[in-house]
Amino acid sequence: MTARRLPALLLALMLAPAxxxxxxxxxxxxxxxxxxxxxxxDGIEWDRDAQRYIANGDAVARQGDNTVYGDRLVAWxxxxxxxxxEIYRYEAVGNVRFATPTQTVEGDxxxxxxxSDVVVVTGKALRLRTPTDTLTARDSLEYWAQRDIAVARxxxxxxSAERRMSADVMTAHFLQNQPAPAARPAxxxxxxxxxxxxxxxxxxxxxxxxxxxxxEAFGNVFVSTPTEIxxGDxxxxxxxxxxxxxxxNVRLTRxxxxxxxxxxxxxxxxxxxxxxxxxxxxxxGRVRGLLAPQTARGDQKKKP
Numbered sequence: 001m002t003a004r005r006l007p008a009l010l011l012a013l014m015l016a017p018a019x020x021x022x023x024x025x026x027x028x029x030x031x032x033x034x035x036x037x038x039x040x041x042d043g044i045e046w047d048r049d050a051q052r053y054i055a056n057g058d059a060v061a062r063q064g065d066n067t068v069y070g071d072r073l074v075a076w077x078x079x080x081x082x083x084x085x086e087i088y089r090y091e092a093v094g095n096v097r098f099a100t101p102t103q104t105v106e107g108d109x110x111x112x113x114x115x116s117d118v119v120v121v122t123g124k125a126l127r128l129r130t131p132t133d134t135l136t137a138r139d140s141l142e143y144w145a146q147r148d149i150a151v152a153r154x155x156x157x158x159x160s161a162e163r164r165m166s167a168d169v170m171t172a173h174f175l176q177n178q179p180a181p182a183a184r185p186a187x188x189x190x191x192x193x194x195x196x197x198x199x200x201x202x203x204x205x206x207x208x209x210x211x212x213x214x215x216e217a218f219g220n221v222f223v224s225t226p227t228e229i230x231x232g233d234x235x236x237x238x239x240x241x242x243x244x245x246x247x248x249n250v251r252l253t254r255x256x257x258x259x260x261x262x263x264x265x266x267x268x269x270x271x272x273x274x275x276x277x278x279x280x281x282x283x284x285g286r287v288r289g290l291l292a293p294q295t296a297r298g299d300q301k302k303k304p
Contacts, residue, residue, distance in 0.1 A: 034064040036087060038075060052076045061090060068112060069097040088114050096121060098143075102210060104129045105143050117145040126152070128172075133160045133212045133239075135172055148174040148210065158215055158237075162226050163268050165237050165244070168219030175213035175240075212239050221246055223266055228273060229253045230266045242269035250275070 038044065042057030052074055055061075059073035071094025080086040089112065092098075096110040098119045108123020119142065126141040127134060128150050135141070139154030149171060152158075156170035215237040223230040223237065223244050233248025244266045252259045252266070252273050261275040 036061060036063045038062075038073070040073070050076075051078060059092070061087075065101050067097075067099045068092060068110075069095065069099070070110070071095055086114075090114070096123075102131060103143075105141065107141065119143040119145070128152075130174075130211060133158060135170070135212070137170075148176070150174070156217075158212065160212070160239065163242075164222075164224045165215055165217060165235075166220075166222045167217035167235070169217070171216040172212055173214040173216075174210040176210050214238055214240075223268070225266075225268045225271065227254060227271055228266070230264060230273065232264070243267050 038053060038055055038059070038061045040055035040057050040059040044056070045054040047054065055073040055075070057071065059070050061068040061073060061075060068090050070092030072092070074091040075087045076089040076091075077085050077087045090110075092110045092112075094108065096107050098105040098110060098112060098121075104127075105119050105121055106125060106127045106129070107121025108125070110119060110121040112119045120140060122140050126137045128136075128141060128143060135150055135152055135156070135158045137152035137154055137156045140151075141153075142151040144150070152170045152172070154168070155166065156168065157164065157166040158170065158172065217235045217237065219233065221230075221232045221235040223235065223246065230244065230246055230250070230252050232246035232250040235244055235246040237244040246264045246266065248262065250261050250264045252264055252275070254273075259273075259275055263276050264273060265276055266273045
């Protein structure tokens with residue numbers, strides 16, 4: 001027989017020693033060197049000829065703090081360079097989640113290539129969540145962990161606090177948070193007479209925490225803040241500075257007022273937007289825009 005049905009717990013125990021020195025499930029670069037545990041509610045099939053395990057019913061593959069979830073989970077394995085067994089690919093179907101302590105990728109169907117550390121999800125409700133931001137897509141969502149980027153295709157959108165950006169295609173760049181600088185000792189700080197000495201804030205040391213730093217958007221770019229909407233053909237949004245640069249058929253809308261041009265800079269923190277000459281366009285350096293304020297209804301004259 002090429003397939004053998006095993007209790008979920010038994011397979012989990014068998015995999016632990018065999019995979020301890022194989023390719024680690026390093027989604028988000030975590031869990032390397034830890035054993036892999038695969039469990040499922042409705043049992044697991046071991047197909048020796050195809051070299052795969054098929055877990056059915058609330059299937060879970062876990063290594064360290066990193067976990068793959070799905071209604072059905074297929075883990076493909078092979079002989080590693082050092083002679084041990086290694087899992088090199090996961091395929092998940094139904095309620096799919098690839099989770100690390102700081103990021104989660106969700107979809108209906110998902111593939112995780114362990115060697116390249118790339119996750120691709122398709123289907124409905126495609127999301128990549130971080131502690132501060134959410135990236136969604138309609139057609140597909142890719143997360144390249146080693147390159148710290150995600151690619152969202154089809155009505156892509158990123159939401160952060162009260163700011164939102166959408167486009168046909170987005171490339172999101174992640175940046176690892178750096179530990180905060182240690183507070184100066186009280187003796188080194190200037191202190192006014194009678195002022196109490198505050199306890200120094202603890203420095204942040206979680207180097208695994210990543211945040212969105214830059215978004216590159218292409219096609220039907222839309223940026224919104226509580227007071228303004230900006231549209232264009234393409235754009236770059238620096239989430240660290242809050243500045244979005246938008247080019248091509250740009251329209252800035254605030255209330256009843258609208259400006260149009262070819263290049264704009266929107267500061268989502270200050271609410272200040274500017275139409276600018278496109279860098280290196282070879283023109284005369286003058287901005288060409290259209291300001292079309294609407295007349296208040298109370299001031300409009302009635303036609304005779």
